[in-house]
Amino acid sequence: MAPLISIKDLSVAFHGVPVLRGVDLALHKGEALGLVGESGSGKSVTWLAALGLLPRNARVSGSVRLDSREILGAPAAELDRIRGGRVAMIFQDPASALNPVLTIRKQLCESLALHRDISGGAVKAEARRLLDLVGIPDATRRLEAYPHEFSGGQVQRIMIAMALAGNPDLLIADEPTTALDATIQAQILELLSTIRREMGMAMVLISHDLGVVAENCDRVAVMYAGRIVEEAPANQLFADPVHPYAQGLIGALPPLDGPRRRLTAIPGTVPDPASMPDGCAFAPRCALAEAPCGIVAPSLAPIAEDRAVACIRAEASRRALLGIAAE
């Protein structure tokens, strides 16, 4: 089966400085993919680029296929139809995505009119149904309220309702709960997974929180300095990370119970995109780096049927595994 969306060799540069350096990702219908990595690693830019949402000064290349149809560089009208239609996005700061001077009803109905073949009373009824669906009590009355009359968690629910207005096949949720308190975050994540299950919607969950991604996704991709460095089923990634960066991220997370141990911090900081090291971008921080790591950037290569890693060491062990002699 062809993937719902497939990104190949996606690269982005701002003012000649590359920030995405060949990203490959694919998502099947109904699947939940997590995207983790330190801030600045290119998580948001990947999806902004894929959906044609980057400013003009961005140079984008590669391929993004939605149902096998190339959408990178597609005409504005087609992208407008896709965004909010088949593919919807929600962001960390939902308030900025809502218009403060319009009622929730106006904004929801606008979305519905744009992306659905319904009109008149049906639009309003559907708006009410969506608000109900995302768990806003007293939907009929609340439709007439303005964004500021809702709490942070409720605004994020409304954003989810707006995203659902176009009946999307894919929801890109970029740090959707980062600004929320723990108990409210749990509510929103549960809502997302319920809706996803009921609607058979695929989701990309972008988060810096490994726990959030682990619990809510089938598969996880780890990004570092504009590349995917490891991709694996969620349970396998956390039980047995292969890439030294993925190992570092997991080791840096303090345990919530059991014995306390010293955290394994990753030394140093993420490289500046304008002065990217040669070879593996992680080499300056990698405890396992060897001389060859500074020469060629390792490419993302499969190490098992559903796992891939971009690390020279993993490549070497894979070669050994497959009985291929190193050249």
Add this chain to the structure above:
Amino acid sequence: MSRPLVEVSSISRSYSMRSGMFGRSAAIHAVHGVSLTIPRGETLGLVGESGSGKSTTGRIVLGLEPPDHGEVRFDDKPMATPGTTAWRAQRAHMQMIFQDPLGALDRRLPVAAQIREPLDIHGLGTPLEREERVRELLRAVELTPAHGARYPGALSGGQRQRIVLARALATKPDFLVCDEPVSALDVSIQAQVVNLLADLQAQLALTLLFISHDLRVVRQISNVVAVMYLGRIVEIGCADDLFARPEHPYTQALVSASPAPGRRSAGRIVLAGDPPNPAARPQGCAFHPRCPRTITRCASEVPALSNVGGNRQVACHLVTGPQVETRDAA
């Protein structure tokens, strides 16, 4: 046993806030009857969602603002009145670091000059000694003199937080209040700063009040953890087993809401309702409108924080009230 360095007895603080369309002034009970003790060289962690009163508690403990009721004692002496000479002398022994290091630093000054500032203010050492102390502090936070020559804008978030920490340590304080010091940092950098803080604490025998909404980070660094909800402590106990065996329904929900790799969300306690509003504090147990295990008396009687053995204190009718049977029935 020697007396604890910090003793907080039953402090309360409310603010008045104009609210609603009639402009009525409502009282916000930011902190209500909070008592804490922090033994020398130990860390007390304070967790809770935003608005629960953690920062207000931190400011009062540091003497930055007085409590409406209650008392804070530092090194067995009452906190001096803000602004007095006695207060300044006391203040040199305590420092605070916040979440946003960029906001705490002056963008127009090299960071070494900012580390030096408290030494100049308190007139500590000769100019040469101050220079040496700045180098020593930079080393202590694992930075170099070259970092010291930079402006805040030319450092990463983690490096800036180290600078803030170096400056806080300049006067050799005994006590540090850290308010969400690593919340804005990526987890790998967070781990660097948490490790550094733990090392410095051990070397310098620092006493810490560590405030964070992040259960994991708080447990990592604390000996004892207190959980706040709407201005009150609802549970307090040893860091090692508080989150492994939470007794208060709110702590249970917090732990359950904390996502963990290797665990699927099945069986999670998801609280209904909105985050609590300090301006409309519910009667009785403030948690009752969201509590999945509430019983009749919760709506009218405030549960007292009581000892339940094993160095644990809990404020919940189910745990300490006479209705112990209902617990099993639930």
